[in-house]
Amino acid sequence: MKQEDISKLIIEGVGGHDNIVELYHCMTRLRFIIKDDSKFNSSKLKAVPGVINTIKSGKEYQIIIGAEVDKYYNNLIAHGVKTSEGSSEITQHAQAKEPFSIKNVFKTGINTLVGIMAPIIPLIIAGGMVKVLLALLVIFGVSAESQSYQLLDMISDAPFYFLPFFIANSAANKFKTSSFMAMVMAGVLLHPIFIELVASGSDISLLGLPVYSVSYRSTVIPIILVVWIMSYVERVVERFTPNLIKTMLRPVLILLITAPIALIVIGPLGAYIGEGIYFIIERLNTYAPWTVPTIMGIFSPLLVMMGMHLSITPFAILSVSNLGYETLMGPGMLGSNIAQGGAALAVGLKSKNLAKKEIALSASITALSGITEPALYGVTLKYKRTLAIVMISGGIAGLYAGLTGVVRYAFASAGFLSLPVFIGDDPRNFINALITAIIALVLSFVLTYLFVKIDKEETLTTDKSEKKVKEEIKNVVDGIMVPLTEVNDEAFASGSMGSGIGICPREGKIYAPVNGRVSMIYPTGHAIGVVSNDGTEILIHIGIDTVKLGGTGFKLLVEKDETVKAGDQLVEVDLDYLKEKGFDDTVIVLVLNANKENVGVTDKKSLSSDDSILQITNNFGGDVV
Structure with missing residues (x-):
C-alpha cells in the first residue's frame, strides 16, 4: 500500500x-x-x-x-x-482545563515536558552518536589534540550547548506563543556578554536588582519556564497594544518585559530547581548508586508503553551538564532494551510459525539496537511471562550496572550499537556496560526459551480438553482457501495486522461472517469491518491494492453502524473488472483483537457459505493474554 x-x-x-x-x-x-x-x-x-x-x-x-x-x-x-x-x-x-488537583497538575506537567522534549530527542542522539565516533577515533589512535578531533568535538557539543534554543522553539509550539521571540529569550540567556559576566565572578545587577550568576548552556528547565511566562506576557501585550502600532510595539514590549523577568526571577528559579534535582542525583550516586539503574531496568517497558520515558531526559541532560555523565537513563535502559531483544530472539528461534518467527527476529534486532517498541508490542506483551521475564532480567542487569558504577557519557538509544557512549577514562566502565548488556541478553533469552510457551498456529479443533471454542467466524465468500502467509501482501502475510486467512473467490458476493454491527466501511468499498455481538473485530479486505480503483467495481449494500446477521450480503464485487485491471482479487479475513494463539484456522481448501473459517478459542493453559 x-x-x-x-x-x-x-x-x-x-x-x-x-x-x-x-x-x-x-x-x-x-x-x-x-x-x-x-x-x-x-x-x-x-x-x-x-x-x-x-x-x-x-x-x-x-x-x-x-x-x-x-x-x-x-x-x-x-x-x-x-x-x-x-x-x-x-x-x-x-x-x-481539567479540575484542579495535585494529580492533574502533575499529569499535565509531565505531559507538557514530554511534548516539549519529544521533537528534541533526535538532536540529542545526533550529538551523542558523534561523541561515540570520537570515542572510537581515540581508540584507533586519533589524537584528542588534533584539529579534526576538536572540530568534531565542537560538532558533538553543539546540540547540547545551544539546547535552550531548541527547547525554546519546542516550548513555544507547546505553549502556543511566538517561536522566534522564544528563541530571542534563549539568546538572552546564552549571550556572550552575559556568559563573560558570569565567568568573571563579579556581582551582576539590572536596574539595581540582582541577577543570579548562572550558566544556562545545556539547561532545560529555565528556558521552559521563561517561555511559559512569555506566553502570558504575549497575551497581555496583544490585548492592550493599539492595533495601529501593534506590529512594532508588541515584540518590543514582550522583550523588555520578559527578558528582565527571565534574568532576575525565572532563570534563577529554574536554576534552583535544577540544582535541587542535581543534589538528589548526586546523593543517589554517592549513597545508593544501584537504585536508579535497577528501577529503570525493571520499569522501562512500562514507561515506554505510556510514552513517559522522555520525561526523564531533561534530568539526564542536567546530570551530564553538571557531572559529565548520567546514571538516570543509560545504564538501566541498556539492561531493559537488551532484555527486550533477548526475549524476542528466544521467541523467534523457538517459534515454528514462519510469520511469527520473522516478526520476532526482526523485533529482536531493533531492540538490541535500542528501539524496543516493535519487540514490546509485537512480542513481549503477547505473553504475560515474557513481560515479567524482561522486567526481571532488566532489573538484575540494572542492579549490576549500579553496583559497578556504570555511567553514560553521551546520549544514544541504549543498545549494542551505542555501547561506545560508555567509553571514558576508566576502561572498566565500558567493560561493565558490556557485561550489563550480556547479563540482560542471556537472562531474558534463557528464561523466555525455557518458561514461555510458544504455541504453533492452531487449526480448527473440537478437543475440548485443550481449547474452549468461544466464537465461530463464518465464511464470507465462496472460494479456495489461501493460507495467510501466502497472501501476496507483506503486511497481511506477516500476521502483524491480525490472524486469518485469504480466499480466492469464485463469485463477487461478500457476506457477513458473524452476527453484529458494521463498524467501519472504507469509502471505496474494498474494505469493511464488522464487530460481532461478542466483541470480536473482523476486517474483510477485498483484493490487493484495490483502493487504487477508487470504488469502481464495488457496490456497498450496507452502511456504517448497521446491524447484520451472519450470511447477510455486505458488498458486491465485479471480479472480472478487478482481473481486467490487473488486480489480485484475494479476499483477506482478519481477526484484529484476538491473540494469534487463540485463533484457529480451517484446513479445508474449498469453502462454501456454510463453512466456518476461523474459531476464536480460550486456552485453559493461561499462557496467552
Whole structure:
C-alpha cells in the first residue's frame, strides 16, 4: 500500500482532519491531540500497515510506528494535518482545563515536558552518536589534540550547548506563543556578554536588582519556564497594544518585559530547581548508586508503553551538564532494551510459525539496537511471562550496572550499537556496560526459551480438553482457501495486522461472517469491518491494492453502524473488472483483537457459505493474554 493511502487511513482512524487538534512525533510514535475521543478508532488504526499499536497517555493519543515515524509524519503533514502552530482553535483546546488537583497538575506537567522534549530527542542522539565516533577515533589512535578531533568535538557539543534554543522553539509550539521571540529569550540567556559576566565572578545587577550568576548552556528547565511566562506576557501585550502600532510595539514590549523577568526571577528559579534535582542525583550516586539503574531496568517497558520515558531526559541532560555523565537513563535502559531483544530472539528461534518467527527476529534486532517498541508490542506483551521475564532480567542487569558504577557519557538509544557512549577514562566502565548488556541478553533469552510457551498456529479443533471454542467466524465468500502467509501482501502475510486467512473467490458476493454491527466501511468499498455481538473485530479486505480503483467495481449494500446477521450480503464485487485491471482479487479475513494463539484456522481448501473459517478459542493453559 502506498504511503499516501496509509496516511488517509490514519487520518480517518483518528476521526478525520477536523478532529485533529495537534500532531507531533518522537522517535517511534505519532502523537495526536484530538477533539472528540469517541472518534479515535484504535482497532481501525491497528489494521493500518506499519502501525504497531495505539495507546492513550493523558489527553494524548499515540500511534506507535517505529523507526519510520518521520516518513509517516511528513506524509500526514503533506495531507494537510495540523501541526501545533498558527491555530486559534488549537490554542483554545490547549487552554481547556481539567479540575484542579495535585494529580492533574502533575499529569499535565509531565505531559507538557514530554511534548516539549519529544521533537528534541533526535538532536540529542545526533550529538551523542558523534561523541561515540570520537570515542572510537581515540581508540584507533586519533589524537584528542588534533584539529579534526576538536572540530568534531565542537560538532558533538553543539546540540547540547545551544539546547535552550531548541527547547525554546519546542516550548513555544507547546505553549502556543511566538517561536522566534522564544528563541530571542534563549539568546538572552546564552549571550556572550552575559556568559563573560558570569565567568568573571563579579556581582551582576539590572536596574539595581540582582541577577543570579548562572550558566544556562545545556539547561532545560529555565528556558521552559521563561517561555511559559512569555506566553502570558504575549497575551497581555496583544490585548492592550493599539492595533495601529501593534506590529512594532508588541515584540518590543514582550522583550523588555520578559527578558528582565527571565534574568532576575525565572532563570534563577529554574536554576534552583535544577540544582535541587542535581543534589538528589548526586546523593543517589554517592549513597545508593544501584537504585536508579535497577528501577529503570525493571520499569522501562512500562514507561515506554505510556510514552513517559522522555520525561526523564531533561534530568539526564542536567546530570551530564553538571557531572559529565548520567546514571538516570543509560545504564538501566541498556539492561531493559537488551532484555527486550533477548526475549524476542528466544521467541523467534523457538517459534515454528514462519510469520511469527520473522516478526520476532526482526523485533529482536531493533531492540538490541535500542528501539524496543516493535519487540514490546509485537512480542513481549503477547505473553504475560515474557513481560515479567524482561522486567526481571532488566532489573538484575540494572542492579549490576549500579553496583559497578556504570555511567553514560553521551546520549544514544541504549543498545549494542551505542555501547561506545560508555567509553571514558576508566576502561572498566565500558567493560561493565558490556557485561550489563550480556547479563540482560542471556537472562531474558534463557528464561523466555525455557518458561514461555510458544504455541504453533492452531487449526480448527473440537478437543475440548485443550481449547474452549468461544466464537465461530463464518465464511464470507465462496472460494479456495489461501493460507495467510501466502497472501501476496507483506503486511497481511506477516500476521502483524491480525490472524486469518485469504480466499480466492469464485463469485463477487461478500457476506457477513458473524452476527453484529458494521463498524467501519472504507469509502471505496474494498474494505469493511464488522464487530460481532461478542466483541470480536473482523476486517474483510477485498483484493490487493484495490483502493487504487477508487470504488469502481464495488457496490456497498450496507452502511456504517448497521446491524447484520451472519450470511447477510455486505458488498458486491465485479471480479472480472478487478482481473481486467490487473488486480489480485484475494479476499483477506482478519481477526484484529484476538491473540494469534487463540485463533484457529480451517484446513479445508474449498469453502462454501456454510463453512466456518476461523474459531476464536480460550486456552485453559493461561499462557496467552
